[in-house]
């Protein structure tokens with residue numbers, strides 16, 4: 129065993145002894161599975177033994193312009209020479225101001241106020257609390273409106289409010305007694321339609337059901353929360369065109385606030401800067417995270433309309449203040465990274481250059497579509513879900529104990545690709561900076577890895 133292998137073995141052993149890894153069955157997490165990342169550049173990550181991998185899920189859907197992007201690195205270093213942290217509770221600092229200004233220039237029109245936090249989950253918690261408190265005290269609110277409507281298959285994070293509006297049993301059912309009850313509408317998972325419909329012939333029963341629920345519960349609903357265009361964590365479930373726009377129309381019709389959770393889909397992942405843009409939708413509250421700092425540092429934002437914001441104004445002793453704020457809210461280093469991230473989007477015309485790469489990704493996925501174990505490939509921009517099935521006629525799933533998705537990603541690792549499955553859905557979501565050659569390799573390795581586990 130050479131020196132770097134020796135060092136790696138010790139790191140793995142120490143890691144397994146000291147860290148409780150997230151979303152991981154520790155009893156089955158073996159030293160062979162622990163990959164220790166040492167550094168990265170662009171869309172490539174390298175482990176402690178010098179092996180290179182394409183970062184096929186952009187470090188959990190965060191990375192945008194690549195690792196060690198000079199401009200973002202420099203922005204953080206420059207800020208480090210000034211101050212690493214100062215609070216936003218009663219004080220301000222330049223990076224937070226700059227970042228908010230730039231963000232408001234690009235979010236859907238009508239959103240005017242930025243409230244910072246550190247993670248997608250907190251951005252969602254804040255959105256829920258804002259909507260709730262708005263209804264309680266704002267002139268345009270209604271204190272009887274205390275409930276939320278959310279979707280089956282939804283994922284909005286792991287804190288209890290976010291879990292309450294979640295809809296994935298595997299992650300959420302255990303905590304049922306701790307959660308506030310919500311009203312659930314069926315999400316459009318068209319491959320496995322809850323109403324038994326198929327396209328063509330779909331009569332949009334999911335939208336009809338949503339309208340019925342809104343009509344019945346409008347008097348008690350504070351807000352609806354939705355992942356626009358794509359339900360990510362459920363397995364990249366892509367909504368049909370026009371769906372989001374219709375949801376916005378229904379919210380307006382029934383006087384229910386609309387919260388758009390763009391934590392996963394924001395910052396170019398679907399091909400436009402924000403998913404809402406695609407259907408000309410402005411939500412009342414927008415939750416952002418992940419890509420906001422370019423995938424560098426924990427930063428999130430909840431962006432509200434002026435009307436929501438105004439609902440919190442008043443003399444102090446009216447107690448309308450939004451009593452919420454985390455210790456590291458709007459951290460200067462993270463905001464400096466975000467400012468550089470947004471500048472790169474504009475100056476390098478990142479969104480404009482994306483279309484050709486999205487087409488290439490689509491074309492390179494074609495051989496995978498033809499594999500008999502592939503039920504469906506769903507792609508929206510740079511977000512791809514490959515649903516593996518035991519039988520692609522009956523859509524029968526593999527028994528969970530076989531851990532097919534997990535096996536596929538381990539095969540991919542051997543071939544130089546880091547990806548992460550959602551059950552038996554193989555997710556690809558590379559950084560936007562990925563090159564054409566890397567896109568080809570990403571798809572080739574995915575094909576070979578699926579083939580190695582389930583055949584073709």
Ligand SMILES: Cc1ncc(COP(=O)(O)O)c(C=O)c1O
Pocket residue numbers: 246247248249250252283284285286355360361389390391392393417418
């Ligand atoms: C749509 C959506 N909302 C919220 C979250 C939670 O974000 P975080 O993990 O940063 O708390 C996620 C995470 O994947 C997400 O996909």
